[in-house]
Amino acid sequence: MSYLDRFKILCDNQYGFRKNHSTSLALIDLYDKISDAIDNNETSVGIFLDLSKAFDTVNHDILFDKLEYYGIRGLPLRWIKNYFSNRFQFVQYNEYYSSYKMVCCGVPQGSILSPLFFLLYINDICNVSQLIEIVLFADDTNIFFSHKEPQYVINILNREMKKLSDWFQANKLSLNVKKSKFIYFLPRQKKYSLDIQLLLNNEIIEQVKETVFLGVILDENLNWKSHISCS
Secondary structure: OHHHHHOOOOOOOEOOOOOOOOHHHHHHHHHHHHHHHHHOOOEEEEEEEOEOOHHHHOEHHHHHHHHHHOOOOHHHHHHHHHHHOOOEEOOEEOOEEOOOEEOOEOOOOOOOHHHHHHHHHHHHHHHOOOOOEEEEEOOEEEEEEEEOOHHHHHHHHHHHHHHHHHHHHHOOOOEOHHHOEEEEEOOOOOOOOOOOOOEEOOEEOEEOOEEEEOOEEEEOOOOOHHHHHHO
């Protein structure tokens, strides 16, 4: 961690499993981005992506390549590769046991190293786009973009989501489009609805008026009424 902090390797938008970072700070960052856009009379859209078993699908070879790229080489890298090697899993049902199978992906459960390896694995997602903003909490991936022209927002998001989709495929991570949602945050001066269609892997992302973000119900008006009523 001292090495990662000294060279500022981890993305600034990553709030998970890091010292001096928290869900509260991630929520504040998200709120500031949206409220600033609303105050500037801009159309703002937030996309809340759902990853399927992200920690269990980390590809070991890709992880090792990324660690080497970040400067973790030689003996430390060999130690990490050894840490991941010769791990097996099996299934037990009552008195019956399956045969052993080699674990070839995923980070070991129950280790303090596992979250760190995952953060390094997805760290370069922040470099996929220079236009959209990303707020991360471990595998919780949230996308935001704002502009005064609504159609421009739609065009940019659909284009940049294609880049993100390619990144997820290249890193062998699975997106669950059916559980992914987006919210259209309407500027206060405009009281009309906007027909938005966002695509991910050629599937339509569902538009919702509210969603759960790190345990907090976030609604399209940022008034927190839904969250307060459920508390």
